[in-house]
Amino acid sequence: MEKYLGDYLAHLGMEGEYSAEDVPCEVCGCAETTVVREIISIGKDTFGKLPVVACNRCGFLYQSPRFNRKFYDDYYTKFYRNIVKGNSVPDQKFIDDQKRRGDLLYEAVKGYFNGSGAVLDVGCSVGTMLIPFMKAGWEAYGTDPDAGFVKYGKEKLGLPVEAMSAEDMKLENGKYAFTIILGSLEHVYAPNRVLEICRKASAPDGYLLLEGRGHPQGESKVYFNHNHHRYFTFTSMELMMIKHGWEPVLTTDDPICGPTRPGGIFCMGRVSDIPDEKRFFSIIDAGKRDSIDETLARFDRLDSIKRDE
Ligand SMILES: [Zn+2]
Numbered sequence: 001m002e003k004y005l006g007d008y009l010a011h012l013g014m015e016g017e018y019s020a021e022d023v024p025c026e027v028c029g030c031a032e033t034t035v036v037r038e039i040i041s042i043g044k045d046t047f048g049k050l051p052v053v054a055c056n057r058c059g060f061l062y063q064s065p066r067f068n069r070k071f072y073d074d075y076y077t078k079f080y081r082n083i084v085k086g087n088s089v090p091d092q093k094f095i096d097d098q099k100r101r102g103d104l105l106y107e108a109v110k111g112y113f114n115g116s117g118a119v120l121d122v123g124c125s126v127g128t129m130l131i132p133f134m135k136a137g138w139e140a141y142g143t144d145p146d147a148g149f150v151k152y153g154k155e156k157l158g159l160p161v162e163a164m165s166a167e168d169m170k171l172e173n174g175k176y177a178f179t180i181i182l183g184s185l186e187h188v189y190a191p192n193r194v195l196e197i198c199r200k201a202s203a204p205d206g207y208l209l210l211e212g213r214g215h216p217q218g219e220s221k222v223y224f225n226h227n228h229h230r231y232f233t234f235t236s237m238e239l240m241m242i243k244h245g246w247e248p249v250l251t252t253d254d255p256i257c258g259p260t261r262p263g264g265i266f267c268m269g270r271v272s273d274i275p276d277e278k279r280f281f282s283i284i285d286a287g288k289r290d291s292i293d294e295t296l297a298r299f300d301r302l303d304s305i306k307r308d309e
Contacts, residue, residue, distance in 0.1 A: 004049045005065065011048045012226070018071040023064040025055035026191055026230060027239050028284055032056040033064060034292050036299060041225040052224045052231070058239060059290025062230035072189045073165065076145045088148025090126050098128040101182075101257040105209075106132035108256040109178070109268070112207055117177025122169070122198065123184020127153035127161035133178075134160075143169055144184075166194040171201035182211040182257065183264075185240075186228045195244040199274070206271045208246045210237050214253060214265035219307065220299040235290045237267035242283060245274035 005020045024031045033053035040063075042048045053064045116137040121129055124142025126149050134140050142161040144150050150163040166181075166188050179198045185191050198208065212232030216223040224231070232240070238248045246269030253265045275283070 005067075008042070008048045008050055009067075009071075011042050011046065012075075014071070014075065016071075016074070019068045020065040020071075021068075023062065023066045025058060025060050026062060027060040027236055027243065028055060028058045028281065030055050030057040034296075036061060036292075036295060037220050037224055039221045039224075041222050043226070047221055048226075050226070054290070054292045054295050056292065057289065058236070058284045059233075059292055059295060060230070060236045060239075061233070061290070061295065063228075066229060069189050073145075076165075076187075088146070090149055090152055095126060095128055097260050098126060099131060101260065102129035102132050104258045105129060105180070105256060106136065109207075109209065110136070112268070113177060117203065117206075118175050119178045119180070120171070120176040120198070120201065121161075122166050122179065122181045122194065123187065124153070124161055125149050126157065127159035128157065129180070129182070130159060130161075138178075141171075165189070166197070169194075169197050169201075171197060173200055174203055176201050177203045177206050179206065179208045180211075181208070183213065183261070185210060186213055186230050186232065189229075191230065191240070192244070195240065199245050199271075202246075202271050204271060207249075208241065208269045208271075210241070210267045210269075211257070211261075212237055212265045212267075213263065215263035216299075216302055217263050219303050219305070221303075223302075232265065233290055234265060234267070235288060237265065238269075239284065239288060241267055241269040242275065242288075243280055245272055246270060247272035 001020050009015055033055055036052050036054050038049050038051045039047050040050050050063060054061050118139040119133045121142035124144045127142040130140040130142055140160050143164050145165045147163040150161050153159040153161045167190050188194050213228055234251050238251055241248050248267050248269045250268040256266055
C-alpha cells in the first residue's frame with residue numbers, strides 16, 4: 001500500500017489488516033481514468049489524500065484506489081456513527097426528518113402504482129421511510145448495515161428492518177413493486193452486486209428509485225468525502241439503471257423527499273430488459289456519458305469561489 005493510504009487509515013484511527021487497489025469504472029468497466037481531485041474530507045475540518053477519478057469512457061466519478069471490503073465492513077459497523085454522528089442511537093430530530101421524507105416520497109410516487117405492493121428500502125437506516133407505505137397497505141422490508149439504527153427501528157418502532165450489508169441481502173425473486181436506494185448506492189462496497197440483487201427481486205413491472213448526493217453545495221474537498229465512494233450525476237444514475245435492467249422514466253433534481261438534503265438528484269426507472277455489453281456500450285458511445293473536461297471545469301469553478309473561512 002502506498003504511504004498516503006497508510007496515512008489516511010491512521011487519520012481515521014483504523015490501522016489494521018487492510019489493503020487497497022485501483023478500481024475499474026463501476027459503470028462501464030474501463031480501467032483508464034483521469035484524476036479529478038486528490039484531497040477529500042475525512043471528517044469535520046479534516047482532510048486527507050484519497051483520489052477521486054473520472055472514467056475516460058463514460059465519465060463516471062468515483063474513489064480509486066479503494067480499500068478492501070473488510071475495511072468498509074469494519075468502518076460502517078464500528079466507526080461510522082462514532083465519527084460522523086457521535087453515537088449509534090438515532091436522535092429524535094433525525095427520526096422526524098426521516099418520517100417527513102417518507103411522507104413526501106410516498107405522495108410523490110404513489111401515482112406510479114396500482115394500489116399497494118411490496119416495497120424494499122436498501123440502506124433504510126431506522127426504517128421510518130417505510131411507514132407511509134405500510135399505512136397504505138404495502139408489505140415493507142428494509143436493510144441497513146448500521147446495527148444500532150436498525151435495532152432502534154426494529155425494537156422501538158416495530159419496523160420490518162434487518163441489519164446487513166446490501167450485498168448480503170437474500171430476497172424473494174420478482175417480489176418488490178418498488179425498490180428505493182436513497183443515497184446508499186454511493187456508500188456500498190459493490191454497487192453492481194446490489195443492483196443485480198435488487199433487479200432479481202423486482203416485480204416484472206416494478207420500479208427503482210435512486211437518490212444521489214447530486215449537486216455540490218461547496219468546494220470539492222468537502223463534496224468529495226470518505227463516506228461516498230462514488231458520485232452520481234443524472235447521466236451515471238441513468239447508465240447504472242439501464243445497465244441493470246431499469247428504463248429511466250424520471251430523472252430530476254426536484255426535492256421529492258423535501259429540503260433536508262440539498263442538491264440531491266433522483267432517478268426513477270421501470271423494469272426493462274437487461275442489455276448485453278455491446279448494446280450498453282453503444283448507448284455510452286452514442287453520447288450518454290459525462291465529459292471529463294466539463295467535470296474538471298465544474299469543480300474548478302466551485303473551488304475558485306471565495307468563501308468565508
Ligand atoms: Zn465508465
